[in-house]
Amino acid sequence: DAGVIQSPRHEVTEMGQEVTLRCKPISGHDYLFWYRQTMMRGLELLIYFNNNVPIDDSGMPEDRFSAKMPNASFSTLKIQPSEPRDSAVYFCASSLARQLNTEAFFGQGTRLTVV
Amino acid sequence: AQSVTQLDSHVSVSEGTPVLLRCNYSSSYSPSLFWYVQHPNKGLQLLLKYTSAATLVKGINGFEAEFKKSETSFHLTKPSAHMSDAAEYFCVVSDNAGNMLTFGGGTRLMVKP
Numbered sequence: 001d002a003g004v005i006q007s008p009r010h011e012v013t014e015m016g017q018e019v020t021l022r023c024k025p026i027s028g029h030d031y032l033f034w035y036r037q038t039m040m041r042g043l044e045l046l047i048y049f050n051n052n053v054p055i056d057d058s059g060m061p062e063d064r065f066s067a068k069m070p071n072a073s074f075s076t077l078k079i080q081p082s083e084p085r086d087s088a089v090y091f092c093a094s095s096l097a098r099q100l101n102t103e104a105f106f107g108q109g110t111r112l113t114v115v
Numbered sequence: 116a117q118s119v120t121q122l123d124s125h126v127s128v129s130e131g132t133p134v135l136l137r138c139n140y141s142s143s144y145s146p147s148l149f150w151y152v153q154h155p156n157k158g159l160q161l162l163l164k165y166t167s168a169a170t171l172v173k174g175i176n177g178f179e180a181e182f183k184k185s186e187t188s189f190h191l192t193k194p195s196a197h198m199s200d201a202a203e204y205f206c207v208v209s210d211n212a213g214n215m216l217t218f219g220g221g222t223r224l225m226v227k228p
Contacts, residue, residue, distance in 0.1 A: 004158075033216070043205065043218040091158060102209075103149055104216060106159040 004107035006092050012113045018080040021110045024073055025094030033104060034067055034077050035091040043091075049075065082114045117142040119208050121219035129227045134178075134193040136222045138206030141187060147209035148189045149216075150180055154202045162204070165189060176200070201226045 005024040013019050025032050033048040047057040052069045060067070064083070069075040079086055089111050093104040122137040140146055148165040163174025170182045176199075180191045189206060206219040 042220050045216065093159075102147075103161045103164055105161075106151075108158040111156075 004092055004094050004105055006090075006107035006110050008110060009108060010111045010113075012115065013082055015083055015114055016081045017114075018078065019082045019086075019112060019114075021077040021090050021092075021112070023075045023077070023092030023107060025075070025092070026096075026105055027073065029094035029096045029105075030072070031095045031104075032069060032075050033093040033095075034075070035093065037089045037091060037109070038087075046077070079112075082112075084114045087113050117144075117146065117208050117210055117217050119206050119217055119219035121204075121206050121222045123222050124220065125223045125225065127225040127227060128196045130198055131195050134191070134196045134200065134224065136191040136204050136206075136224065138180075138189045138191065138219060139187055140189060140206070140208045142208055142210070144210065148180075148182060149207040149209070150174065150178070150189075150191050151205045151207060152202050153205065153221075159205065162191070196224075196226045198226050198228065200224060 004026055007022045030051050034046040035043050036046055037043050044059055046059045047067045048055055049069045065079055067077045089109045091106050091109045093106045095102050095104040118141050120139045128134055150162040151159040152162050153159045162178050163172045163180055165172050165182045173179045178191055178193045180189050182189050201224055203221045203223050205221050208217050
């Protein structure tokens, strides 16, 4: 397996534009996580899914952020409208049958810059 | 509730000298503990994990960590640093169900030649 695949790797957009980040989890994994990483706040969990269903979205910063998982092999994180403070690296991770000691596998991340 | 504290935001060592990255955790349950490494412009890679089978856990690239329940610590060590070890390291605790990963603030390791 190629691991967790995120696209694009880099995105530069203007304030107010819609941004869509994409993630393909490892085949067979039933949990998917979206994280945001910034210098100020470190790694923050935004939302996670189990079997394509959102379980906890309490980390989503505001209504401008939304995430979907239409099937087991694809998820999107959308920001509309984008703002400069959304600039960060966004990571997607997946894992199998969450139980004690199961690790998450991370993608390479999408570096988002909103100007 | 659970939390992780990495006591040093930056650690600098010379190549060939020992590495110690400190991590303390709090958890209401018997925790699962992990160390991840992030090289510049890369994703996070699992270094090692505590499975409760043994308190001393060996990971990749010569790293190991010791779980000390009495001290609520899970410090990461390596006997001899290599230039390629320069990266950011994250200590992570997972809740009893394994659903929520809580990350420490990270420790940036710098290795001097």
